Amino acid sequence: MIDAKHSREGAALTELVLEVFRLNGRLLSAGDKLVAGTGLTSARWQVLGAIHFASEPQTVSWLARSMGLTRQAVQRIVNELESDGLVAFKENPAHRRARLVTLTRKGQAIYAAADRHQKPWINALAKGLERGEIDRTLSLLSIVRRRLESESPDN
Amino acid sequence: MIDAKHSREGAALTELVLEVFRLNGRLLSAGDKLVAGTGLTSARWQVLGAIHFASEPQTVSWLARSMGLTRQAVQRIVNELESDGLVAFKENPAHRRARLVTLTRKGQAIYAAADRHQKPWINALAKGLERGEIDRTLSLLSIVRRRLESESPDN
DNA sequence: CTCAAAACGACAACATGTTGTCAATGTATA
DNA sequence: TATACATTGACAACATGTTGTCGTTTTGAG
Numbered sequence A, B: 001m002i003d004a005k006h007s008r009e010g011a012a013l014t015e016l017v018l019e020v021f022r023l024n025g026r027l028l029s030a031g032d033k034l035v036a037g038t039g040l041t042s043a044r045w046q047v048l049g050a051i052h053f054a055s056e057p058q059t060v061s062w063l064a065r066s067m068g069l070t071r072q073a074v075q076r077i078v079n080e081l082e083s084d085g086l087v088a089f090k091e092n093p094a095h096r097r098a099r100l101v102t103l104t105r106k107g108q109a110i111y112a113a114a115d116r117h118q119k120p121w122i123n124a125l126a127k128g129l130e131r132g133e134i135d136r137t138l139s140l141l142s143i144v145r146r147r148l149e150s151e152s153p154d155n
Numbered sequence C: 001c002t003c004a005a006a007a008c009g010a011c012a013a014c015a016t017g018t019t020g021t022c023a024a025t026g027t028a029t030a
Numbered sequence D: 001t002a003t004a005c006a007t008t009g010a011c012a013a014c015a016t017g018t019t020g021t022c023g024t025t026t027t028g029a030g
Helices: A008-038 A042-053 A060-067 A071-083 A105-126 A131-151 B008-038 B042-053 B060-067 B071-083 B105-126 B131-151
Strands: A087-090 A100-103 B087-090 B100-103
Touching: A008 A042, A008 A105, A008 B008, A008 B105, A008 B131, A042 A060, A042 A071, A042 A100, A042 A105, A060 A071, A071 A087, A100 A105, A105 B008, A105 B131, A131 B008, A131 B105, A131 B131, B008 B042, B008 B105, B042 B060, B042 B071, B042 B100, B042 B105, B060 B071, B071 B087, B100 B105
Parallel strands: none
Antiparallel strands: A087 A100, B087 B100
């Protein structure tokens, strides 16, 4: 029996996967430094962002799905944010246990502060890159991600 | 004082960053399933790969740098792999404490088994994607990563 | 050569994520 | 309606990564 070989595309995609791993680590560490002054971490910041961008208050499970994480991981962060007064729980008329998560004043202020750091930072990081090239990169990564999600819809 | 705004490129790159986070999680979970039959995990598999692809036996610190992780993280995995008999330490003539890591027969066999699963899987995942597009994606992600690395060379 | 700085392994504390399990709640089907 | 199924939060165990610190070893500047 002869082992399969990488197609040209398969070999290139393997390199891309390893690059995604490296970049992910660098982004997390850069994000931690970026928001360190606000008392946030990359993970908490990202959760605040998911809450911020939701058009309405949502449940933890909904937030987790929107971020591609398990609800348990997001639940822990949300509970910590609640202890710190950055988010609050609101009764959910549609589900007694699954309360809705909202940003408090303090949470909004801290998220806004993080955003004020993020914008010049990401603008500088993007300097010299072409908008179209960034969009095509996003597009390809999205395609690959969606293929993986259809392989195993769970988290 | 007026807050800075996202440049068009900055806004696009922000989306890209979030996509990298999502894709990273999906890749890890897909990788775990892919090599579950071999007793490996994504992390152990990746470390074995770094050892495999090094042209010569290397130290843990070298491996960590090649993977973009801290040496402590890689050290723990390597020590576990050593307990399981997948890697072995070799004396390093150039450095008494920093021993060189090599794959044992068993480690080579298990890595080869994982690779036999990876190839058809990644080929299928890459199906219909253009080689040039994958390469351009890799190129842009590398540029961003190197910019982040030059910001904070550590790790 | 000497000595300060850097690199390295070891260890601990902690952050973040996963899987697995359970009970409570909501949904849908017979 | 009644009952099976899915969703959700809670809790625990564990994997993986980071930062910080320490002592040892190597390296390099003067």
